[in-house]
Amino acid sequence: MIFETHAHYEDKKFDTDRAQLLNSMPELGIGPVVNVGSTIETTKRSIQLAESYEFVYAAAGVHPSEIGELDDSSMDWLKRQAAHPKVVAIGEIGLDYYWEKDEEVRKQQRHWFKEQLAVAKDTGLPVIIHSRDAAKDTLSIMKDAFTDQIRGVIHCFSYSEEIALEYVRMGYFIGVGGVVTFKNAKKLKETVRKIPLESILLETDCPYMAPEPYRGKRNSSAYLPLVVKEIARIKDIPEQEVIETTSRNAYRMYDKILNEKG
Numbered sequence: 339m340i341f342e343t344h345a346h347y348e349d350k351k352f353d354t355d356r357a358q359l360l361n362s363m364p365e366l367g368i369g370p371v372v373n374v375g376s377t378i379e380t381t382k383r384s385i386q387l388a389e390s391y392e393f394v395y396a397a398a399g400v401h402p403s404e405i406g407e408l409d410d411s412s413m414d415w416l417k418r419q420a421a422h423p424k425v426v427a428i429g430e431i432g433l434d435y436y437w438e439k440d441e442e443v444r445k446q447q448r449h450w451f452k453e454q455l456a457v458a459k460d461t462g463l464p465v466i467i468h469s470r471d472a473a474k475d476t477l478s479i480m481k482d483a484f485t486d487q488i489r490g491v492i493h494c495f496s497y498s499e500e501i502a503l504e505y506v507r508m509g510y511f512i513g514v515g516g517v518v519t520f521k522n523a524k525k526l527k528e529t530v531r532k533i534p535l536e537s538i539l540l541e542t543d544c545p546y547m548a549p550e551p552y553r554g555k556r557n558s559s560a561y562l563p564l565v566v567k568e569i570a571r572i573k574d575i576p577e578q579e580v581i582e583t584t585s586r587n588a589y590r591m592y593d594k595i596l597n598e599k600g
Contacts, residue, residue, distance in 0.1 A: 341588035344541035348383035369393040376401035388424035397427040420461035429466025465490035516549030
């Protein structure tokens with residue numbers, strides 16, 4: 339089975355066929371699936387999906403572009419969600435300087451990033467990190483998180499292989515999805531070549547970031563075999579080795595799932 343570590347099936351792009359698509363996943367060899375929150379509302383919907391499907395789990399968190407909804411009350415709410423038996427991570431959280439140029443807002447992003455990391459520390463859950471155009475600040479904050487023994491993944495990794503290796507040395511996973519299949523994704527392909535397979539998690543970020551030849555269309559976990567195929571090609575190893583190793587990696591990170599399964 340291919341472990342899908344980052345999906346957004348609560349998204350409205352799945353409103354017409356969500357149940358049909360999710361019900362098809364086990365027969366397609368996909369599972370478990372971690373559905374990741376990015377706002378308070380999408381976190382609620384992610385938990386509802388996790389309660390409805392045995393193989394679906396949820397992450398609770400607020401994306402850096404949505405921090406306007408965070409306050410002490412909502413942080414208390416997030417912390418309570420971490421106790422839910424099917425909430426397996428805090429995320430997605432982090433920094434996004436691509437969309438936000440105002441330094442005061444960036445400062446607020448850093449504040450709420452650290453606050454959500456504190457929730458992860460207090461609850462013992464791993465974190466799912468979103469980082470765009472914020473390499474230096476994200477790495478600095480995650481070095482402190484490493485000191486605090488917070489585990490996690492750098493989702494949809496887009497920086498250099500040198501930065502990837504920094505994260506790997508600290509024990510963080512690197513999330514790899516459909517972008518690795520793009521012809522112009524030379525930097526990511528080289529990163530995948532250089533880092534150990536034991537540090538890679540498979541993800542889609544669906545409905546976004548569909549792999550070739552579906553680039554620009556709605557993504558789903560059903561396309562993960564295309565990501566597997568490209569990683570196997572880059573590393574010159576069998577596809578089954580990619581599936582088995584990345585699934586073990588995912589269970590190491592989402593150990594709450596492993597503990598549930600006994």
